[in-house]
Amino acid sequence: MKMTYDEIATWIDEYFAAFNLYGQDPHKIHRMDEYFSKNFVFNPYIAHVGKVAGRDNWYKVLTSHPSGVETLTPEDVVIDERRQAFVAQIKAELSDRDTGELLLTKRYLARYPLVEEEGRMKIERLDFFWEVLPEGALEIDDVFERDWKREGRS
Secondary structure, eight states: OOOOOHHHHHHHHHHHHHHHTTTTTTTTTTGGGGGGEEEEEEEETTTTTOOSHHHHHHHHHTTTTTTEEEEEEEEEEEEEEETTTEEEEEEEEEEEETTTTTEEEEEEEEEEEEEEEEEEEEEEEEEEEEEEOTSSSSOOHHHHHHHHHTTOOO
């Protein structure tokens, strides 16, 4: 099953909308099964951040920071119909879940190769780069550590 350029573009819109609704909610995370393959791999190109293999392990990462929620907005997308992949420049806004206060904005560059699984195209891997913010700026880990310290993981 190959998707056309227009089908991939529509799928991307659906994916980001679903991620923002369900992708960090432990009670709804499995709604993302439509988008991530079982053998999904998160492949970060970020110092001190390790690769995550397997969809369920990825879901643990996504739900490991309940007090902060990321909203992802694709700002530019390049679709490769032949390779069934896309690259997105993404604006990530991290907000406090309780107050809604915007804590930081950061840009990501992500490459998403797709694979057919269960009759649907799904994300096989996420090759991930992020913007380095100026020294002293609040960073994502600063926000997420609030939860990690409560869990005794820091």
